[in-house]
Amino acid sequence: MQKLNFTRSLAGGIAGAFTRRQAAWCVAAALAASAAVPALAQSSTLKIIPHSNITVLDPIWTTAYISRNFGYMIYDTLFGTDIDGKIKPQMVDKWSVSKDGKTWTFTLRDGLEFHDGKPVASEDVVASLKRWASRDTFGGQLAKVTDKYQTPDAKTFVLVLKEPFGLVLEALGKPSANVPFIMPKRVADTPGDTQIKETIGSGPFVFKADEFRPGERAVFVKNAKYKPRAEAPSGTTGGKQVYVDRVEWLIIRDAQTQMNALINGEADILEQPAFEQYASLRTNPDIQLIDAQPAGNQFIFRFNFLHAPFDNEKIRRAAMIAMGQEAFLKTQVGAPGLTRYCKSMFPCGTPFESTNTGDYSGVANPQKAKALLQEAGYKGEPVVLMRPTDLAAIAKLPLVAKQQLEQAGFKVDLQTMDWQTLVARRAKKDLPSAGGWNAFMTSWTSSDILNPLTMAMMNAAGDKGWFGWQDDAKLQDIKTQFTKAATEADKKKLAEQAQLRAFETVTHVPVGQYSQPAAVRKGVSGLVPAGAQVYWNIKKQ
Template sequence: MKMLRKAILAAACTAGLAIAAPPAVAQTTLRVVMHSDLKILDPIWTTAYIVRNHGYMIYDTLLAQDEKGAIKLQMVEKYETAPDNKSYTFTLRDGLLWHDGQPVTSEDCIASIKRWAVKDSLGQKMMTFVDSIAAVDARTFTIKLKEPTGLVLLGLSKPSSNVPFMMPKRVADTDPNKQIEDFTGSGPFVFVKDEWKPGDKTVYVKFGKYKPRAEPASGLAGGKVVKVDRVEWRAISDAQQTVNALSKGEIDFVEAPSHDLLPTLKKDPNVTVFVSPLAKNQYVFRPNTLHKPFDNPKIRHALWYAFNQEDFLMATIGDENYIKPCKALFICDTPLASTKGTDGLLTSNAKKAQELLKEAGYDGTPVLLMHSTDLKVLTNLAPVAKSLMEKAGFKVDMQSMDWQTLVARRAKKDPPSAGGWNAFLTSWVAADVMNPISTAYVNAGCDKASFGWPCDEKLEKLRDDFARETDPAKQKAIAEAVQLRVIEYTPEIPVGEWVAPVAMRKNVKGYLTSPVPVLWNVEITN
C-alpha cells in the first residue's frame, strides 16, 4: 500500500501537479456559506463579489492594502520609482509558483495587468497615463508613464472588484470580454474544479508550495498562511437553514447572515458575530443609459427626487444598528465625503419627480427593472424602487431572477425587449467607492464603462483631473465637482449605507479585519 501511495505521488509530480504531501493526521476542513452561490469563475470578467472572493482564494496580487489602507508589497519583493516619477520598476519575489508548478514571470504579470485594465474603472484610467509595460528579465518589469500619476500603486493594490489578480500569461491573454477556462493561480489555495458543483459546493485545498510573506497578516497584506487543509463553500440559500447549520456545527463560518437572525446568533454560546470596521457597504441604483427611457439624462435625474434612502434600508436590513442614510457619493465619514448639491434630493418628492418627467417628455416607456431574489441583502431593493418609481409616474416592468442570472444579463447591451435591461440595484463595499477613479459606476467612458455604459465627457475630464492631482484639498474639490455632475447626469444613485457582520463558530480563530472575506490565517481549534 505504501509503495502504491509513493507511485501515485511520483506520477503526480511528474505531471507537474502542485499538490501538497498528504498530512499525517486527518484533514482539517473549513465549511463556509458565502453570500452567493459560485457559478462564474472569472474575477476580471465580472465585478460580482462572490467571484472576487473566489479570486482571493486562488490568485495573488502584486501589491495589497493592509487593514489601515496602507499599500504593501505582496508578490513584489521591491519596487523603485524614477526621480521624475514617470517610471516604476517592479521585482517579483523569488520562488513564486503557479499551481501547475511553473514559475511566475514578469510576462505573466504584464499580461494580467493589461487584461485587468481593460475591464476595471481604475485600471482603464491608469492605462491612459501608461506609455509602456515591459519585461526586463524573468522577475523584473517596468511601467513607464507619459506623465506622473498616483494611480499605479493605487491600482495594483486595488482591494476589491475588479482586483488585479495575477494569472499565467496563457490565461491572461484571453479576451477580457470572454470568460477564462483555465483556473491556474499562484495563491494560497487551489481550486478543485472536479468537485465544483454549482448549487451544492465549491472546494479548495491548501497549495503546499505557496510561499507566504514573512510579515504578519493584516487586511489583504502580509503573510497568507493557510492553517486548514481544505475549504468547502456550501451553497445554502435559505437564511434560517444557514443559521441552524451554524448553530449545530454543521458549518463553521457564514459570510452574510441575515440581519433579522442576528439576535438569535448572538444568544448562541458557540457562535461569534463579528462586525468588521471595513465592512461598510453602499446600495446603488444603476440605470442603463443606452435605451429608452434612461437614455435621457433628464428622465434619470427625476429619480433623485423619487427615491428616499430610508425605505430601501429598512426594507432590506431593517435594523437601525446596521444602516445609515447617507447622501454622500463617496461614503460618509471618509476624506472625500460631501453632501454638496444634495439638498432636497432623495426625499420621495413624487410631485417634483412627476414635474421633471413631464418636462423631459417621458412617454410611458416601461422600465425593465431586474430584481435579484436569492440574496437577502438585495431582495427587497427592486420592489422598493418599483413602488417609488410608480408613485413618480414611471411604468415599471420588474422581472425577477437569481443574482447570477442578473450578473450575466447586465453585461448585455441588447434592448430590454431582446433580453437586455433598463435598471438594477446592487451593493458596493466602501473600499470600491471612495474616490472618483475606483468607483466603477462614475466611469463615464462610453463603451469602456461598466454595464450601463454612461458616456459623458465632463465626468471623464473631472476624473482625469483627479488622477493628476496629489493635493488632498484640491482632490476634495474635484470630488465635489464629480458629485455635482453625477447628480446632473445620473449614471448612478446611492440609496443608503449598511454594514454586514459575519458569524462563525467560536472555535474558528484568526479571521482578519478586511473589506473582503479572506480565509488564510483562519484555523479551527479544539
C-alpha cells in the same frame, strides 16, 4: 488613494470550541478509534456559506463580489491594502521610481509559482495587468498614461508612463473589484470581455475544478507550495498563512436553512446572515459576529444609459428624486444599529464624503419626480428592473424601488432571477424587451467607492465603461485631473466635482449605508477584516 478609516473595534475575540457529545464508556474501543478519524478530518476543513451562488469564475470579467472572493482564494496580487489603507507589497519584493516619476521598475519576490508548477514570470504580470486595465475603472486611468511595459528578465517588469501618475501603487494594490489578480500569460491573454477558461493562480489555495458543483459547492485545498510573506496579515497584505487543509463553500440559498446549518455545526462561517437573523444570532452562545467589512457598505440603484427611458437625463433625474433612503434601509435591513442615512456617493465616514449632492436629498419626493417625468416627455416605456431572489442582502431593494418609481408615474416591469443570472444579464446591451434591462440594484463595500477612480459607477467611458455604459467626457476629464492632483485638498475638491457631475448626469442613486457582520462559530478564529472577504489566517479547533 486616501487612507481607509477602517474601524478597529470588532465584536471581540473568538474563542471556545464546538460542542460534541462525549463518547459513552460502554462504547467499544475500536468504535471510538474509528470515530476519531472523521473528527480530525472535520477540524482541517473549513465550511463557509458564501453570500451567493457562484457561476462566474473570472474576477476580471465581472465586479461581482463572489467572483472577487473566489479570486482571493486562488490568485495573488502585486500589492495589497492594509487595515489602515496603506499600500504594501505582496508578490513584489522591491521597486523603484525614476526621478521624473515616469519609469517604475518592479522585482518579483522569490518562490512565486503557479498551481500548475510553472514559475510566475514578468510576462505573466504584464499580460494580467493589461487585461485588468481593460475592465477596471482605476486600471483604465493608469492605462491611459502608460506608454509601454518592459520585461528585461523573468523577475523584473517595468512600467513606462507618458507622464507622472501619482497613484500607481494604489491602483496595483486596490483591495476590491476589480482586483488586479495575476494569472498565467496564456490565461491573461484572453480578451477582457471574454471569460477565462482556466482557473490557475499562484495564491494560497488551489481550486478543485473536478469537485465544483455550481449551485451546490466549490472546493479549495491548501497550496502546499505557497510561500507567505513574513509580515502579519493586515487587510489584503501580509502573510497569507493557511491553517486548514480544505475549504468548502456550501451554496445554500434559503436564509433559514443557512442559519440552521451554522447553528447545527454543519458550517463554520455564514458570510452574510439575513438582517432579521441578527437579533437571534446575538443571543446564541455558540456564535460570534465579526465585521469583516468594518468600513460599511452602500446600496445603489444603477441605470442603463443605452435604452429608453433612462437614456434621457431628465427621466433619470426624476427616478432619483422619487427615491428615498429611509424606506430602503427599513425594508432591506431593519435591524437596529446597522444602517446610516448617507446621501454622499462617497461613503460617510471616509475622506471624500460630501453633502454637496445637487438635486439629490435622499428623501423621496414623488410629486416633484412626477412633474419632472411629465416635463421630460416620458411615454410610459416599461422600466425592466431586475431583482435577484437568492441574494438576501439586496433582494428587497427592488421591491421598494418599484413602489417609489410607480408613485412617481413610472411603469415598472419587475423581473425576478437568481443573482448569477442577473450578473450575466447586466453585461448584455440588448433592448430590454429582448433580454436586456433598464436598471438593477446592488451594494458596494466602502473600499470600492472611496474615490472617483475606484467607483465603477463613475466609469463613464461608454462601451468600455461599467454596466450601464454611460459616455461622459466631462466626468472622465475630472477623473484624469484627480490622478494629477498634488495635494489632499486638491483631491478633495476634484472628488466633490466628480460627485456633482455624477449627480447632474445621474450615474446612479445611493440609497443608504449599512453594515452586515459575518456569523462565525466559536472555535474558529483569525477572520481578517480586509475591505474584501478573505479566508487565509483562519484556525479551526
